[in-house]
Amino acid sequence: MLKPPSLALDSRLPPKAGLGLKSEHFREVLQTRPDLGFFEVHAENYMVAGGPLHHFLGRIREQYPLSLHGVGLSIGGEGPLDVAHLQRLAALIERYQPQSFSEHLAWSSHGPVFLNDLLPLAYDEATLDRVCQHIDQVQSSLKCRLLLENPATYLGFETSTLDEPDFMSEVIRRTGCGLLLDVNNVYVSCVNHCRDPLAYLDALPLHATGEIHLAGFAEDTDSLGERLLIDDHGAPIDDTVWQLYLKALERTGPVATLIERDNHVPAWEVLLAEAHQADRLLSAAGARS
Amino acid sequence: MSDQHAFAAALLDPRKACPPGLISANGADPESRFAVYRNNVLSSLINALADNYPVVMQLVGEEFFRAMAGVYVQSTAPRSPVMNDYGGDFAEFIEHFEPAASVPYLADVARLERLHRQAWHAADAEPMAQERIVAALSSPTLAGHLKIGLHPSLRLLQSPFAVVTIWAAHQHQTPVPFEAFPAQNALVLRNGLDVEVFAISHAAHGFIAALQQGVSLTAAIDASNDLDLEHTLAGLIRHQAIIHLLAEQVSP
Structure with a gap:
């Protein structure tokens, strides 16, 4: 097993709230310099040669810490990792020197096809070995520590032999990667799989938490007419998720927290208000610890 | 056939039943849960095309556009996680898409929007x-x-x-x-x-x-x-x- 590479202590995200950076907010951010701990971008959106995206990200990066969040590496894929994609990520990390790089416990590519969604894994020994090998490869080729995000899922597999928090714990133990704790995903998955969110939270390796995500979900129903939550990043953060976030902070202490909003994006002030709400809870957690 | 192979194939083809071996903790029909993934894949790819071809969408209306893009998506899934590149041959597809034949300039507008997008990221x-x-x-x-x-x-x-x-x-x-x-x-x-x-x-x-x-x-x-x-x-x-x-x- 490879020795986990570690980021220098001074290059972590600050324990404050951050926002996802959208192109429609570039000018607003530069003009108003909002009080935010960091910005996060989806790595794949910036895999272009030049133009306004790089222009603005470069200028904003000069003033804020950056979290680079990948959505296309397919770490849980049955096939080998896409080496060209790893090289594109390495180029972005070299260019922008982000304080954090994160990806998902999921798969999104199969053979030559990219499915543009975070798809669920059967949690068995074979998957565990494969995911750990892929994370070793990512960390050694990108020369940084990966934060692995817990997924939101809608179904399970008969062949699973481990439950999700145990699977995450073992991956983190074996590879030395960190945890990106998505509190909304914890809640969504627990509702969808009839689990207790607090028990799930306590079973996760929270000591390895390097960042937290908060988002809103959509509500659907399954064939039994029962509540099925969809992680769509398209609504305000639900009260139950705020409460679970408080419980998480009691366990982790203050950790950099992203407000994720990718659909039905509201006015900038609305996003800032959610960030400030997270900041208040972070300050309270800091005062306690 | 691998598990992910069957899963991927069923995602892209709504005529296929959901793959075997899936379970819902509450005993719900896995098909209703699998439908979430199927819908996510389809709608996210259609949204990517809608982002890249806004004038084409205005010319035919959102409903027609989404139906047309849905047919394209099922025949031409992305080959790369870099979604800015997705839909490179959408104009050629439109040119041969019979229901859009009454808008003969639609494919060329798609070509122009493609060039616009390329120029933006060049x-x-x-x-x-x-x-x-x-x-x-x-x-x-x-x-x-x-x-x-x-x-x-x-x-x-x-x-x-x-x-x-x-x-x-x-x-x-x-x-x-x-x-x-x-x-x-x-x-x-x-x-x-x-x-x-x-x-x-x-x-x-x-x-x-x-x-x-x-x-x-x-x-x-x-x-x-x-x-x-x-x-x-x-x-x-x-x-x-x-x-x-x-x-x-x-x-x-």
């Missing part, structure tokens, strides 16, 4: 200072043997339709009326941070295409009938499309 390059260009072009000993280096974002399109007029009519809150004819040639380029789209003459199109292929200024002029050279060069200079001038090796 490599950066510093434009050459205007006075230096003018000085070089004014020198009778130099000018004829120059090769003109154009900005990497520059793209050209020839259409039998008034493709630039149609596109421009949809750059407002409410589309303005437009005529689908006469034929137009489009020039697309990024000037600073903005992508600009112009209709140019047939001769200017031929001339700029020749320059783009690395032909010398003299040869490009010779190959273009009815070219208003001064006007075309002035336009390229004004819109910062010239990034360097290279003196061609002249044989003795």
Whole structure:
């Protein structure tokens, strides 16, 4: 097993709230310099040669810490990792020197096809070995520590032999990667799989938490007419998720927290208000610890 | 067949049943849970096309666009996680999509939107200072043997339709009326941070295409009938499309 590479202590995200950076907010951010701990971008959106995206990200990066969040590496894929994609990520990390790089416990590519969604894994020994090998490869080729995000899922597999928090714990133990704790995903998955969110939270390796995500979900129903939550990043953060976030902070202490909003994006002030709400809870957690 | 192979195949083909071995903790039919993934994949790919082809969507309406894009998505899934590149042959698909045949210019509008998107993300390059260009072009000993280096974002399109007029009519809150004819040639380029789209003459199109292929200024002029050279060069200079001038090796 490879020795986990570690980021220098001074290059972590600050324990404050951050926002996802959208192109429609570039000018607003530069003009108003909002009080935010960091910005996060989806790595794949910036895999272009030049133009306004790089222009603005470069200028904003000069003033804020950056979290680079990948959505296309397919770490849980049955096939080998896409080496060209790893090289594109390495180029972005070299260019922008982000304080954090994160990806998902999921798969999104199969053979030559990219499915543009975070798809669920059967949690068995074979998957565990494969995911750990892929994370070793990512960390050694990108020369940084990966934060692995817990997924939101809608179904399970008969062949699973481990439950999700145990699977995450073992991956983190074996590879030395960190945890990106998505509190909304914890809640969504627990509702969808009839689990207790607090028990799930306590079973996760929270000591390895390097960042937290908060988002809103959509509500659907399954064939039994029962509540099925969809992680769509398209609504305000639900009260139950705020409460679970408080419980998480009691366990982790203050950790950099992203407000994720990718659909039905509201006015900038609305996003800032959610960030400030997270900041208040972070300050309270800091005062306690 | 691997688990993920069956899962992926069923995601992209709604006629397929969901793969075996899936469970819901509450005993619900896994098909109803699998449908979430199927819908996520389909709608996210259609949304990616909607982002890349906004005028095409305005021309046919959202409902028609999403149905058409859905057919495309199921036949042409992405081959890369870089979604900015997705839909490269959407225009060709539209051209052969029978239900859209009543909008004959739709495919060319898609081609123009594709070029617009490419210009937006193309490599950066510093434009050459205007006075230096003018000085070089004014020198009778130099000018004829120059090769003109154009900005990497520059793209050209020839259409039998008034493709630039149609596109421009949809750059407002409410589309303005437009005529689908006469034929137009489009020039697309990024000037600073903005992508600009112009209709140019047939001769200017031929001339700029020749320059783009690395032909010398003299040869490009010779190959273009009815070219208003001064006007075309002035336009390229004004819109910062010239990034360097290279003196061609002249044989003795």
